[in-house]
Amino acid sequence: MTHSHAHDSNPTPPDDDASFEVVLPDARVRATVEALRALPGQTLPGAMIASTGHPASGPFDFGGVTLGTVIAAYAPGAWSAALISSGDGFSTRVVADEWRSETARPILLAHTVDGRPLTRAAGLVRLIVPSETGEALRQVKWVAEIRLLP
Ligand SMILES: Nc1nc2c(c(=O)[nH]1)N[C@H]1C(S)=C(S)[C@@H](COP(=O)(O)O)O[C@H]1N2
Ligand SMILES: [Mo]
Numbered sequence: 001m002t003h004s005h006a007h008d009s010n011p012t013p014p015d016d017d018a019s020f021e022v023v024l025p026d027a028r029v030r031a032t033v034e035a036l037r038a039l040p041g042q043t044l045p046g047a048m049i050a051s052t053g054h055p056a057s058g059p060f061d062f063g064g065v066t067l068g069t070v071i072a073a074y075a076p077g078a079w080s081a082a083l084i085s086s087g088d089g090f091s092t093r094v095v096a097d098e099w100r101s102e103t104a105r106p107i108l109l110a111h112t113v114d115g116r117p118l119t120r121a122a123g124l125v126r127l128i129v130p131s132e133t134g135e136a137l138r139q140v141k142w143v144a145e146i147r148l149l150p
Pocket of ligand 1: 007008009010011049050051054057086087088090122135136137138139140141142
């Protein structure tokens with residue numbers, strides 16, 4: 001990445017399907033938004049989507065399920081990391097310590113914003129990484145795959 005416009009954000013969802021897959025070394029499990037809503041939820045108040053070269057947006061109260069809860073439900077195991085990617089080719093790597101650590105502001109797979117369902121256009125399902133405040137490169141919209149790495 002050589003200049004500040006290299007991370008311009010895609011405003012358009014790749015498709016209408018908000019379900020995603022959890023990918024293990026020898027299996028793939030499909031997770032729907034309905035199944036995500038059935039897991040224990042968490043809210044993340046006052047989150048900003050901030051990036052140089054774009055106006056920041058927020059604060060938002062995101063609601064969803066922590067990444068740790070989703071991984072424990074779909075792929076219990078001693079993973080080192082997870083690669084979270086979207087249908088438009090965006091991705092971020094999360095190391096296990098980031099989803100295992102006890103924190104008041106955990107990494108979230110968000111399906112609501114300000115108490116309302118997150119729309120597909122706004123990123124459903126969206127990864128929110130509260131610790132990342134630089135370029136929003138980890139705030140992955142339209143999560144399509146959670147790939148667990150041994
Ligand atoms: N899937 C996907 N997620 C993405 C991006 C993208 O292009 N595709 N852009 C990132 C960047 S660089 C920014 S600044 C924010 C913009 O978030 P917003 O569309 O909610 O303003 O989304 C982030 N997440
Ligand atoms: Mo960005």
